[in-house]
Amino acid sequence: MKIEIRDLRANIDGKEILKGVNLELQSGQVHALMGPNGSGKSTLSNVVFGNPSYEVTGGEILVDGTDILEMETDERAQLGLFLAFQYPVEIPGVSVGRFLKRAHEIRFSEDTARLKSFVKRLRGGMDFMEIEQGFINRYLNEGFSGGEKKRMEILQMLLLEPEFAILDETDSGLDIDALKVVAKGVNKLRDETPFGALIITHYQRILNYIKPDRVHIMYQGKIVTSGGADLVDQLEAEGYDWVKEEHSEQSAG
Amino acid sequence: MVSKTDVIEALKKVIDPEIGINIVDVGLIYRVEVMDEQTVEIDFTLTTPGCPLGDSINNDIVTVVREDFGVQNVVSNLVWNPPWSLEFMSEEARLDLGYPI
Numbered sequence: 271m272k273i274e275i276r277d278l279r280a281n282i283d284g285k286e287i288l289k290g291v292n293l294e295l296q297s298g299q300v301h302a303l304m305g306p307n308g309s310g311k312s313t314l315s316n317v318v319f320g321n322p323s324y325e326v327t328g329g330e331i332l333v334d335g336t337d338i339l340e341m342e343t344d345e346r347a348q349l350g351l352f353l354a355f356q357y358p359v360e361i362p363g364v365s366v367g368r369f370l371k372r373a374h375e376i377r378f379s380e381d382t383a384r385l386k387s388f389v390k391r392l393r394g395g396m397d398f399m400e401i402e403q404g405f406i407n408r409y410l411n412e413g414f415s416g417g418e419k420k421r422m423e424i425l426q427m428l429l430l431e432p433e434f435a436i437l438d439e440t441d442s443g444l445d446i447d448a449l450k451v452v453a454k455g456v457n458k459l460r461d462e463t464p465f466g467a468l469i470i471t472h473y474q475r476i477l478n479y480i481k482p483d484r485v486h487i488m489y490q491g492k493i494v495t496s497g498g499a500d501l502v503d504q505l506e507a508e509g510y511d512w513v514k515e516e517h518s519e520q521s522a523g
Numbered sequence: 524m525v526s527k528t529d530v531i532e533a534l535k536k537v538i539d540p541e542i543g544i545n546i547v548d549v550g551l552i553y554r555v556e557v558m559d560e561q562t563v564e565i566d567f568t569l570t571t572p573g574c575p576l577g578d579s580i581n582n583d584i585v586t587v588v589r590e591d592f593g594v595q596n597v598v599s600n601l602v603w604n605p606p607w608s609l610e611f612m613s614e615e616a617r618l619d620l621g622y623p624i
Contacts, residue, residue, distance in 0.1 A: 368621050389615060407624065
């Protein structure tokens with residue numbers, strides 16, 4: 271799967287947040303997206319998945335050559351796109367097992383053999399993500415700790431095997447053990463399936479466990495710098511000041 | 524001679540109309556015995572005694588086994604022991620209905 275984001279512009283509440291984002295992503299590659307608070311990273315992930323709170327005012331998002339901007343969120347998901355939420359929502363009344371089974375049925379509607387093995391896959395996935403089996407019967411995310419919610423997002427991702435996933439600050443609020451489990455899940459898909467990801471993060475920490483092929487820095491609604499993994503070290507050492515100085519809107523008038 | 528497994532698989536075509544799930548996954552089939560080429564015995568139950576669907580499910584069972592395997596004598600018995608309980612339902616069916624597994 272190839273995702274081409276071209277000159278993407280988007281507003282929320284009339285305020286322009288994305289000011290011409292250009293980014294190329296694809297299955298088989300993991301990219302990291304970093305940048306100071308308020309630079310538009312989460313807006314980008316929301317717009318890619320069609321959150322109706324955001325208004326796209328220009329540009330396009332092509333998935334394998336087809337513009338997805340007019341598609342509903344579920345249609346985008348059925349293409350093989352996946353978003354791991356920064357703040358996973360609680361859904362009282364819908365059990366984890368029921369939710370995942372239904373999502374799995376929609377994703378793999380053609381694959382009877384896979385559908386038949388769902389419970390086995392679910393239990394295996396939970397063991398792998400170090401989630402107790404009893405969570406199958408709990409309501410989705412209701413009363414889960416922050417770490418449990420994030421692990422649940424990755425469990426969902428493992429079962430749905432997306433071709434491309436955006437992980438929106440999945441690492442925030444995780445202790446080191448939970449972070450390692452999350453990274454293990456991402457790396458499993460990366461090793462075993464044609465999986466690609468965009469990892470949105472503020473911290474180098476997760477990128478020590480999931481090595482990015484490319485790193486992009488977003489600032490004031492644009493991708494201002496891209497590079498290899500060494501860019502992460504530079505950010506860790508120097509912060510974002512140099513980015514801000516080089517790319518401040520003021521210098522452009 | 525038809526195998527027990529084939530009969531059970533065929534019985535998945537019979538849907539419990541109240542639940543919308545096939546009677547095998549609901550756990551209504553207690554016993555399937557292939558006696559000879561012309562005779563298959565089946566014990567089945569219902570989720571609650573007095574369930575008005577007994578006759579309809581019984582007919583469906585007999586029809587499916589006759590038509591699928593050309594078996595003449597399908598002996599289908601409605602039994603109540605042990606009483607049906609949720610644990611008899613397959614895990615998949617329980618997830619679909621929102622019951623714990």
